[in-house]
Amino acid sequence: MWELSPRLALKAGDDFDLETFDRSATPGFSGDKKEGEEYLASTGELLSELQERLFAEGKRGGKRSVLLVIQGLDTAGKGGIVRHVVGQVDPQGVAITGFGKPTKVELDHHFLWRIKRALPEPGKIGVFDRSHYEDVLIARVDKLVKEQQWRGRYREINNFEKRLVDGGTTVIKVALMCSKDEQAARILERIERPDKQWKHVPGDLDTRAKWDAYQAAYADVFRYTSTEYAPWYVIPADHKWYARAAVTELLLQTLIDLDPQWPSVRWNHDVQRRRLFETVDENTAKKLLANALEDAAKAEDKEVAYRAALADASEDLSDSASVEALYEDTISPASAEVSDPLNPNDDTVGDKAHKGADAPAAEAAGTGGENAVLADGSADRDKAKKKQDKKSGGKGATSTKSTKSKDKKKSKKKDKKDSTPKDKKKSKKKDKKSKKSKK
Numbered sequence: 001m002w003e004l005s006p007r008l009a010l011k012a013g014d015d016f017d018l019e020t021f022d023r024s025a026t027p028g029f030s031g032d033k034k035e036g037e038e039y040l041a042s043t044g045e046l047l048s049e050l051q052e053r054l055f056a057e058g059k060r061g062g063k064r065s066v067l068l069v070i071q072g073l074d075t076a077g078k079g080g081i082v083r084h085v086v087g088q089v090d091p092q093g094v095a096i097t098g099f100g101k102p103t104k105v106e107l108d109h110h111f112l113w114r115i116k117r118a119l120p121e122p123g124k125i126g127v128f129d130r131s132h133y134e135d136v137l138i139a140r141v142d143k144l145v146k147e148q149q150w151r152g153r154y155r156e157i158n159n160f161e162k163r164l165v166d167g168g169t170t171v172i173k174v175a176l177m178c179s180k181d182e183q184a185a186r187i188l189e190r191i192e193r194p195d196k197q198w199k200h201v202p203g204d205l206d207t208r209a210k211w212d213a214y215q216a217a218y219a220d221v222f223r224y225t226s227t228e229y230a231p232w233y234v235i236p237a238d239h240k241w242y243a244r245a246a247v248t249e250l251l252l253q254t255l256i257d258l259d260p261q262w263p264s265v266r267w268n269h270d271v272q273r274r275r276l277f278e279t280v281d282e283n284t285a286k287k288l289l290a291n292a293l294e295d296a297a298k299a300e301d302k303e304v305a306y307r308a309a310l311a312d313a314s315e316d317l318s319d320s321a322s323v324e325a326l327y328e329d330t331i332s333p334a335s336a337e338v339s340d341p342l343n344p345n346d347d348t349v350g351d352k353a354h355k356g357a358d359a360p361a362a363e364a365a366g367t368g369g370e371n372a373v374l375a376d377g378s379a380d381r382d383k384a385k386k387k388q389d390k391k392s393g394g395k396g397a398t399s400t401k402s403t404k405s406k407d408k409k410k411s412k413k414k415d416k417k418d419s420t421p422k423d424k425k426k427s428k429k430k431d432k433k434s435k436k437s438k439k
Contacts (some may be wrong), residue, residue: 001039004028006246007253012175012222012232018215023179024238029245036241043248044088046309050255051125053262055093058123060263063168065120066254068247069131071221072176073214074204075186077240078129081176085248086127095120098129101138111135111153112160120169125251132157133221141213154224161230170254171230174247175218176237180211256313 009028029036057064068086070078086094097118106114112132120126136157140150161171178186187208190200207214226232233250237243277285 001031001035002028002249003030005253006233006235006249010233010235010246010250012226012234014223016222016226016234018177018219018222018234021177021234021236023177023182023236025236026239026242027236029242033239033241036239036245039245040084040241040248043252046306046313047248047252047255048089049306050252050258050260051089051093053260054125054255054258055090055123057260057263058121062260062263063122064258064260065122065124065126065169066251066258067120067126067128067164067169067171068251069128069133069171069173070176070247071130071133071137071174071218072178072237073183074201074207075183075190076176076178076237077243078176080240081174081244081247082127082129084244085251086125088248089125093123094125094127096127096129099131099134101142102135102144107144111139112156115160119164122168126169132160133225136221137214137217140217141210154220157225158227158230161225161227165229170258172233172250172254173226173230174233174235174250175222176235176243177218178237182238183208252313256310 004027006028026036031039054062054064054066070081072078082096086096095118099114099118102111102114115128115132118126118128135145136150136153139145140147164171187200187204190196222232222234233246235243235246280288
């Protein structure tokens, strides 16, 4: 059904244009609504198995986790993603957090303060229903902070997400973008249907009145924060079934790449069995063992089926990878080289310049410094180069200067050697003549 992987079909590259984006399209998927719903139902078992393995890995010392960031305006379908996609896995392995407009308490802290408190533990899938991107969306549109401050946050977000990825968290960022007419239809449905009225908030219409401002804000989010390590996947959301299928496939592909395994144990199997049987009589022990061995055989069959399903899914991924190789010359990578809206090396930009509680918190978040990341996700090359020069014993830029000075000295020595006493006399005579002529 997926002719082209959503990782390629939906990735926001440097040529992405939100204004011309078709929000009723179904990129990469060849089926209709019925086939999309069938696909969603067919993935549940494999998705659940992968999530359970990741959860088990985390319980036994693993460090990996997944963070699914879901953004979108009101009625875009964020709740449906949580219910129909994430709802397919064991809830004890999921941490769901909703973020709205920052509260007064949250505004007194650095904008990433509330985000850090909700990050998923190792082994878990974290889901952000809205996220830290509200601080460059609603904070921008409603003018909650100064422009210079929210503009500087793009770089801080890139730094933050880079550290998350380096620490073992895979970040999946999806933006559900429905058309203005479709949003109107969904809001009206909430107003008219008694079973949907509880979802409607009058403030949703106030937000809708700022549609153009929000579109401009989202366009900048995709431009400045879609990086190779944490790209944005912009999903046409006029068809809810397609949006759910796309997010399911992105999550499934991510877990397949992680390939979590059942953790090995350090205890001795025979010793543990013997100790258990010492607590029951012999007949009970035989019955228990027979049942346990039967269950173990079923588990082995289940493992075989899991490996087969994984192989099929991996084959689909390899097909998508081959397509990506064919199109790599025509489809731009995510955010190759984009300019920062303000100078990324200017420490007066963003929350670091804020003189309230944001200032120390921004330092703690790692903004600026030798590990600073630009809006395109690349390292601050100048500072990294200086650091490398120090490590290599003063080579690099310093050695270039010393080489130049050495070359000058050599050239002077060479000039002295090449010049004869006769040449010196001639030059003296010329100097005398030039002085007379001046007089």
